Amino acid sequence: MPELAAHVREVPVNQIREITEAAWSTPGAIVLSIGEPGFALPRHILDAGIACLDRDETNYTPNAGIPALREAFADRFRAHNQVDIGAERVYVVDGAQQGLHFAMSLLLSPGDEILIPNPGYPTFAMTSHLLHAVPVQYPLYPEHEFQPRIEDIEALITPRTKVLVLNSPSNPLGAVICEETTRELVELAVKHDLWIISDECYEAFTFDVPHTSPARFDSAVPGEARVFTSLTLSKTYGLTGLRIGALICPPGLERKMNNVMEAIVSCVASPSQYAAVAALTGPQDYVDTAREHYRSNRDAASAVLAQKGIPFLGAQGAFYLWADVSHVSGGDVRAWVRTFLADSGVAVAPGTAFGSIGEGWIRIALCGDQQQLLDGVGRLPART
Numbered sequence: 001m002p003e004l005a006a007h008v009r010e011v012p013v014n015q016i017r018e019i020t021e022a023a024w025s026t027p028g029a030i031v032l033s034i035g036e037p038g039f040a041l042p043r044h045i046l047d048a049g050i051a052c053l054d055r056d057e058t059n060y061t062p063n064a065g066i067p068a069l070r071e072a073f074a075d076r077f078r079a080h081n082q083v084d085i086g087a088e089r090v091y092v093v094d095g096a097q098q099g100l101h102f103a104m105s106l107l108l109s110p111g112d113e114i115l116i117p118n119p120g121y122p123t124f125a126m127t128s129h130l131l132h133a134v135p136v137q138y139p140l141y142p143e144h145e146f147q148p149r150i151e152d153i154e155a156l157i158t159p160r161t162k163v164l165v166l167n168s169p170s171n172p173l174g175a176v177i178c179e180e181t182t183r184e185l186v187e188l189a190v191k192h193d194l195w196i197i198s199d200e201c202y203e204a205f206t207f208d209v210p211h212t213s214p215a216r217f218d219s220a221v222p223g224e225a226r227v228f229t230s231l232t233l234s235k236t237y238g239l240t241g242l243r244i245g246a247l248i249c250p251p252g253l254e255r256k257m258n259n260v261m262e263a264i265v266s267c268v269a270s271p272s273q274y275a276a277v278a279a280l281t282g283p284q285d286y287v288d289t290a291r292e293h294y295r296s297n298r299d300a301a302s303a304v305l306a307q308k309g310i311p312f313l314g315a316q317g318a319f320y321l322w323a324d325v326s327h328v329s330g331g332d333v334r335a336w337v338r339t340f341l342a343d344s345g346v347a348v349a350p351g352t353a354f355g356s357i358g359e360g361w362i363r364i365a366l367c368g369d370q371q372q373l374l375d376g377v378g379r380l381p382a383r384t
Contacts (some may be wrong), residue, residue, distance in 0.1 A: 015353035021345030030376040033347040037238035038368045049271040049279035063261040065092025071282035073246040081213040091247045099247040103197045103228040108133040114163040116281035118355030163195045169202040169317025171356045172363035176316040179212040186217040196227045202318035204236040209316045222252030237279040242272040294319040297366040309383035319366040326360030327383045346376040
């Protein structure tokens with residue numbers, strides 16, 4: 001049979017899925033390798049999606065989404081980020097991953113370079129490859145608390161660099177970029193005339209530090225603005241299977257956005273959109289409860305790691321712990337997590353799923369049952 005395209009053959013394996021699927025086929029395994037919120041969906045959200053089906057509102061919606069949902073996303077973004085945006089800049093997407101693909105499709109030509117974090121979410125590189133672009137990893141070093149440094153990023157910029165990807169709160173690190181650094185990163189993009197794609201999937205979950213969107217420092221003038229913001233309700237409200245998010249674009253790009261949206265997905269399923277309106281405009285108890293659950297799990301798991309002498313990054317946001325198991329992983333953490341699953345029945349994500357700097361580290365998901373979490377973390381080998 002004919003070969004697949006070269007750029008598809010080069011897409012790396014997603015090591016998170018690799019270990020998680022192995023765990024799903026292991027009876028009784030404790031799965032700490034994937035970020036799946038574990039709370040039941042609030043009834044008013046379910047009812048809104050069901051009502052949409054009951055009234056047979058199952059036709060195409062506008063490319064950009066139903067007006068009520070675009071306005072609800074804009075309202076939330078204005079309230080949380082002090083950014084004056086209108087609903088016309090909001091495009092409803094089929095989950096954050098489709099939003100990232102959408103943004104990269106708009107901005108990258110074959111051979112263009114895109115700066116992505118290392119460690120960083122693996123689909124940043126995977127999606128770049130699918131678009132014939134070149135992902136260039138900028139380092140986030142342990143000795144700097146895994147925070148981006150302007151000098152490290154600027155050293156990688158070439159005439160082919162077109163996009164800078166930022167992710168705060170970070171998956172996998174739980175790190176949050178402070179306001180001053182966020183401003184400096186936007187200034188760096190202006191200096192080198194780069195676009196910014198800001199992945200803010202976990203913006204609802206920070207602990208004792210504020211979330212700062214790069215959009216706060218973006219120009220409001222068409223032709224000068226450069227920040228695309230990717231949002232999702234998957235993590236915020238536990239709507240992972242409904243596939244609903246938003247991409248907020250700079251002003252002046254609305255017509256181009258509609259054209260590209262038509263070519264990628266046309267529109268998002270209407271029941272998911274109405275469920276999302278209910279999530280954004282209804283009671284926010286789910287978000288508050290989830291945030292406190294993740295904080296409690298973070299504190300409890302951190303205490304176990306500290307007792308075992310295992311170094312870790314104190315999570316400021318998201319719902320992950322980033323832990324150093326180099327004392328047992330033998331320089332191949334991807335192989336070690338498979339052995340750990342077979343020997344202990346616990347699945348954690350290997351740090352190399354997120355980049356070369358992740359060697360020797362693991363990501364522990366904090367979103368499930370606390371007792372299971374503590375049982376799983378308790379099986380990690382102590383550092384002696």
